[in-house]
Amino acid sequence: MDKKEEPAIFPKNPNKTYGLMELTKTKSFQIEKGPDNTVTSWPHLFFRELILFMGVFIALMTISLLFNAPLEQEANPSNTPNPAKAPWYFLGLQEMLSWAHPFWGGIFAPTVVVIILMLTPYFDRSQKGVGVWFAPERKIANLLFTIFLVLAVGLIVVGEFFRGPNWQIFWPWNMPSPH
Amino acid sequence: MKKNRLLDLFTNNRFYKSIFRHGYPDDDIKRSEVVTGNLLLHIQPVKVHKNTIRAGYTLGLGLIAFYLFIILTATGILLMFYYIPSIERAYNDMKDLEFAVSFGIILRNLHRWGAHGMVAFVFLHMCRVFFTGGYKPPREFNWGIGVVLLIITLFLSLTGYLLPWDQLAFWAITIVANLIGTSPPESIMGANLRQLVLGGTIVGQNALIRFYVMHVVVLPLVAAALIGVHFWRIRKDGGISRPAEE
Incomplete structure (x- = not known):
């Protein structure tokens, strides 16, 4: 090719060992695609997963070396502790039992919660705010879930720390012995 | 190279x-x-989006819950070597684990605290998915599986709660059994459900063996199968949720 007729759009740079050879009119692989924001799973993902496992194991082992699991007296059907408490994750339900007929707090409420949770994605279908923590587009959904969270955790805290003999309210530091 | x-x-x-x-x-x-x-192909892809490995996005909560499940399975198998689900022996076996078995108390502590941790982290994982909108289509079915896995985790923990056969175990399960007994109509549904769960009218040997079998066979198998589906669906639904790209 005659150098004098070459257009000046791509002037030859003497410092480079490569140059633009040709332009063709075809689609590139990147057209109408987002940037390729991916990394290979090995090693990027797998090493992080391995490190997390080690962290979990070390943390659990440390707790297990420091604190012993509770073991009370042998089960005795004729000696009822006052109050008898369910495991902590069911204490919210046990707390609600004391308000009305046990069916409402113990069976009805958790069933309704599970049904609402399972159906949520079939009604809340908007794609706005997906992939972002506390997206502003999802204020109402996040608010409703936060209320559920506060209630669930709050009831557990009340049941665990504020309920004493005869299921009466006590301050945690005034809690009478359960026997 | x-x-x-x-x-x-x-x-x-x-x-x-x-x-x-x-x-x-x-x-x-x-x-x-x-x-x-x-075999890993069925669980993890060759490449993942950068958002997937961003610690601040997932906080690793689901994976921590899974790791605790693995640790619980391993320690649970070891505990089965030392534990007999009989009301005459169960409590003494717990004492043996504490005082006679080498590192028995550590084994039991790992299992106990790991179980509490798993309940907590499954719940925290659910909170993460909700607050990032990760449950939205096409992931609505996987969210449902996740809710079922939370319930199974609770039942796994509950069935294990009875096994030490101490006062804590006995009365906690008595409360939950009475709770099940209030399912309406009480005389038909509630009473029969309670009978089914306990294998009798009070928490006794029948209840202990029922809880034991559920705890070491039925629920772990169901959980493992659903965890498999849960992970597989993450891939089929296009990986972990992430913001739409510009």
């Missing part, structure tokens, strides 16, 4: 290659083969 001779010694031989079907993953093709050439 400069070869690491020690690494080469361990990985570039028939024995290694018979297991892993590829050499040490030091180029992109072999890195792909780590995934496509192994």
Whole structure:
């Protein structure tokens, strides 16, 4: 090719060992695609997963070396502790039992919660705010879930720390012995 | 590329290659083969979006819950060697674990605290998915599986709660059994459900063996199967949720 007729759009740079050879009119692989924001799973993902496992194991082992699991007296059907408490994750339900007929707090409420949770994605279908923590587009959904969270955790805290003999309210530091 | 001779010694031989079907993953093709050439392909993709490995996005909560499940399975199997689900022996076996079995108390502590942790982290994982909108289509079915897994986790923990056969165990299960007994109509549904769960009218030997079988066989199998589906669906639904790209 005659150098004098070459257009000046791509002037030859003497410092480079490569140059633009040709332009063709075809689609590139990147057209109408987002940037390729991916990394290979090995090693990027797998090493992080391995490190997390080690962290979990070390943390659990440390707790297990420091604190012993509770073991009370042998089960005795004729000696009822006052109050008898369910495991902590069911204490919210046990707390609600004391308000009305046990069916409402113990069976009805958790069933309704599970049904609402399972159906949520079939009604809340908007794609706005997906992939972002506390997206502003999802204020109402996040608010409703936060209320559920506060209630669930709050009831557990009340049941665990504020309920004493005869299921009466006590301050945690005034809690009478359960026997 | 400069070869690491020690690494080469361990990985570039028939024995290694018979297991892993590829050499040490030091180029992109072999890195792909780590995934496509192994069973792992069904769980994890060759490449993941950068958002997936961003610690601040997932906080690793689901994976922590899964790891606790693995640790609980391992420690649970070891505990089964020392524990007899009989109301005459169960409590003494707990005492033996504490005072007679080498590292028995550590084994029990790992299992107990791991179980509490798993309940907490499954719940926290659910909170993460909600607050990032991760449950939205096409992931609505996987969210449902997740809710079921939360319930199974609660039942796993509850069935294990009875096994030490101490006062804590006995009365906690008595409360939950009475709760089940209030399912309406009480005289038909509630009473029969309670009878089904306890195998009698009070928490006794029948209840202990029922809870034990549920705890060590039925619920772990169901949980493992659903965890498999849960992970597989993450892939089929396009990986972990992330913001739409510009």
